[in-house]
Every structure is written in C-alpha cells, then in structure tokens.
Amino acid sequence: MSKTVAGPDGEPRCAWCNSAPEFFDYHDQEWGYPVAxxxxxxxxxxxxxxxxxxSWRTILSKRENFRKAFKHFDFKQVAEFDEADVKRLLQDEGIVRHRGKIEAVINNARRAQELVAAEGxxxxxxxxxxxxxxxxxxxxSTSPESIAMSKDLKKRGWKFVxxxxxxxxMQAMGLVNDHAVGCIMREKAAQLRRDFNKP
Incomplete structure (x- = not known):
C-alpha cells in the first residue's frame, strides 16, 4: 500500500493528508519542521x-479557539488559571470540553515553568x-525516544503525556522526520533539520 497520495499540485504527499482537505496545508507548512x-x-x-x-482534524479545526481560550498557550499566563477558569473553559463550545484535559493543561503550564527554571x-x-x-x-506510533520523554515528563508531574x-x-515538531518515503516534503524537512541550531 502506497504511503503517498497526489497533492493539489500533483506532487506526492504523505497519504494521511487525504483524510481532510485542510491537512495538505498543515502538512506542507508545519508538520515535521523543527521548532525551537x-x-x-x-x-x-x-x-x-x-x-x-x-481525530487531529477535530483539534486542527478548533486550534484558533484553543489559542484564544488558553492565552495563545503562554504557559506563564495559563499557570495562573484557577477553578473559575476551568468552569469558564468547560462552557466554551469552541474547544474540547473535557475537565481532565483542561486541568492537565493548567497543571502542565506550571510544570513547564519548573522545567524552564531547571533546564533553561x-x-x-x-x-x-x-x-x-x-x-x-x-x-x-511510539519510539524509544517518545517512551523516554513520556516517562521523564510524567516523573516531573506532567499529565496526558x-x-x-x-x-x-515529536513528528509534528521536527524531532523526527517521519514524512513518507517519496513525499515531496521529506527532503525539505531533512534540510531544515540539518540547518537547525539545536537549543
């Protein structure tokens, strides 16, 4: 089974792009490129x-709503959220209203501050x-590296990781180049990873 499909320009892309029209833009402009x-x-x-x-399509379609709800994921601001914010977010129809996941983001914002203080x-x-x-x-769907990071984050008190x-x-943020062989963006991702100055 082919791991690629023809994109809007006829060039091959990762086959998962075919699941939703908006995936082609996300794939071409973001997915797999290193982020610091x-x-x-x-x-x-x-x-x-x-x-x-x-599904990722559900989350991607709500991404701007999530950004608005969570202060554009500025973890210093999210760390200050309290129970009143949780209640407000549970009423927000623009996001996924799951108490455990909302509380996890607030918890993880606090853990992110600790991690930055410890690691830079x-x-x-x-x-x-x-x-x-x-x-x-x-x-x-996992790797030795993702298992190691997950274990360490959990040890540091992170949730839903x-x-x-x-x-x-890791796939999305360029920590691994998981573009399909034959995908037109595989080499672009590889070049960006080669040029990337690791923090």
Whole structure:
C-alpha cells in the first residue's frame, strides 16, 4: 500500500493528508519542521493531549479557539488559571470540553515553568530526545525516544503525556522526520533539520 497520495499540485504527499482537505496545508507548512519556540512547543503538547481519543482534524479545526481560550498557550499566563477558569473553559463550545484535559493543561503550564527554571527552556529539554530518521516512516506510533520523554515528563508531574501523544508531538515538531518515503516534503524537512541550531 502506497504511503503517498497526489497533492493539489500533483506532487506526492504523505497519504494521511487525504483524510481532510485542510491537512495538505498543515502538512506542507508545519508538520515535521523543527521548532525551537517554547510557546509553540507547549501548544503542540497541549493540543496532542486534547487529541487523545479524537481525530487531529477535530483539534486542527478548533486550534484558533484553543489559542484564544488558553492565552495563545503562554504557559506563564495559563499557570495562573484557577477553578473559575476551568468552569469558564468547560462552557466554551469552541474547544474540547473535557475537565481532565483542561486541568492537565493548567497543571502542565506550571510544570513547564519548573522545567524552564531547571533546564533553561522547553526547547533545550525536548531536543535532547531528537530521534534519527526511521528507515520505515509512519509504521510506529511510539519510539524509544517518545517512551523516554513520556516517562521523564510524567516523573516531573506532567499529565496526558503518554508515549503515543509524545510521539505525535515529536513528528509534528521536527524531532523526527517521519514524512513518507517519496513525499515531496521529506527532503525539505531533512534540510531544515540539518540547518537547525539545536537549543
């Protein structure tokens, strides 16, 4: 079975893009490109935790609503959220209204502050877990690196950061190049990773 599909321009893309029209833009402009910005890294970890048990299309379609609801994932501001904020967010129809996941984002914002104080930045921490490019992309939902990061984050008190959630985060944020062989963006992602100055 082919791991690629023809994109709008006729060039091959990762086959998962075919699941929704908006996936092509997300795939071409973001997915798999290395990120060093702490706010974007925190956002992605939070959105992946919200995605648990749901489709990425659901989360992507609500991403702007999530950003508005969670102060654009500025974890210094989110760390100040209290029970009144939880109640407000549970009434917000623009996001996924799951108390456990909402509370996890607030908890994780506080843990992110601790991690930055200890390690210098989220980026410096997560890039320690960078993975080699797999020979057979998109054949696994976890990796030794995602298992290690998940275990360490949980030890530090983070929630909703299982190995599969962390692996999806790593794929999206460029910590591993998991573009399909033949995908037109695979080499672009590889070049961006080569040029990337690790924090």
């Amino acid at each position: 910005d702490d706010q974007r890294l925190f956002e992605k970890l939070c959105l992946e935790s919200f995605q648990s048990g749901l 930045s989220l980026a410096a921490y997560v890039w320690r877990f960078e993975a080699d490019t797999p020979k057979n992309p998109q054949t696994a 299982g190995p599969t959630t962390v692996f999806a985060f």
